[in-house]
Amino acid sequence: MTARLLRLYPGVPEDIALSGAYLAHRLHEKGSAGVPFVYASFVASLDGRIALRDPPTGESRLPAGLVSGNDFRLFLELQAQADCLVTHGGYLRDLAAGRLDDVLQIGTQAATEDLAQWRVDNGLSPQPAVVIASASLDFPMPDSPARHGQRVIVATGAGAPAERVAHWRRAGYEVLLAGAGASVDGGALVRELGSRGLRSIYLLTGPRMLDTMLRDRVLSRLYLTTAHRLLGGESFHTMLSGPELGNAGRLRLCALHYDVGAPDDAGQFFAHFEPLPALS
Template sequence: MATTLLQLYPQVQETPLRGLYLAHRLHELGLPGLPFVYGDFVTSLDGRIALRDAASGESRLPEELTSDSDLRLLLELHAQADCLVTHGGYVRAIAQKRLDDILQVGTVPGHQDLASWRQAHGLPPQPAICIASASLDFTLPDSIGRYQQQVFIATGSQTDAARRRQLEREGREVVIAGAGAYVEGRPLVDALAQKGFRSAFLLAGPRMLETMLRDGVLSRLYVTVTHRLLGGESFHSMIDGPQLQAAGRLKLATLYLDSASSNGTGQFFAQFEPLHRIGVQA
């Protein structure tokens, strides 16, 4: 993992990597009734964030996109959240051991300091977890119970009512946050606000990013751009849906260069502020 990065914008200077995103103090930026909602993606130069297996249809994060530096910064974002917003696909991938379980702060070797950081800044030991799902077909990881995390399930009003009732009988809280089958950005953020959350980290995919942007409730977007081309005929990009129009307008806030990445290539770490969001005049 790199120890320093070169900041390229808004000014040029060297800066330590560890603590870079913790210094943003995202947990303090939410307002009453309007949580600070932020997301993070890693992408190749040709826009791939995940590749789909032709046989199984399952998506995977290519190893070529991963690096120790990106993981550290991801976990720093994770550590500042009152609530993690993830999705049923990630929970299923944990159960199938296709993806690592990072639903808890301070459990990844080499990054245990983040648990102490949360404690020092007055945050609960672990964030709450919101699982957004249309299928409602998943099993909760054992780690959630082991760390006694608050968990609730967000879904649309047109999902399987019998399955929703079954989850409630099992003691799970189910929140309706969308008029169709899928969760929508504004109703979900309203639900987060009603629960008193001030910061929410999107540990989710393109659909969640899209609805948050369209509804004007995404506060900040972090993007890691790995300096390589992936190719692949079946893939996901950050946005899979129709054109975003004005909702897709972003303003670059910071840009850093990591030239000593563990993945063998360089990478950029960028931070963007959406121009089309609630309470902000573009």
């Protein structure tokens, strides 16, 4: 049976197919030369957890039931519309350790070949570029981007270790400096990527990158899946950590869908938001 969603907002409630629901947003057409469209996505529980942390090891994990097949399909549809995927050194370390799957390519499995064809039909490159944001520049480089012909850019701050910058440049990678400190700043990163002709940027990152993108007012859209379950746990991650955002955290709901086919019959919401203009 084809998965279905109930669109609750905007307009009159309507039953729609899940497949293609996010492709219809055509995010790759929303950016312009020098002004990329930047979007992020998160999955959270009703009590705001995006992951749990095991105190003895410090390792993070996704609890069973937080991510579903329906959510993953929409995640892949967001990927399919990107000129580049922004990831981080922590993901590459987890990937090398076998704790996470490689999600840096699109349409490489039989079940997702339609997304590869969608990119071809819509004038996008076969695979998006990969941008690795890191303050330490201490991470293992996966071989999958090279195997799939993906452009790889390493992004860091001006205060990053000089020997690590030199290391990646000697290895043949483009290293861009986007921020005055060691870490990447959202506004500087978006300007650098926009100057390189990248128009749709999908953030596969965590709370810190979301924070800097919001503070610098360069985030265009936030996609949020809310699983209808409470996770609890004393050690966990949320979408943001750090100082209060203030007015930079004001968002407008653009659409809300209800997924009745989520795990355990609990259901989940698919929503997306856009930041509101700065208050004068």
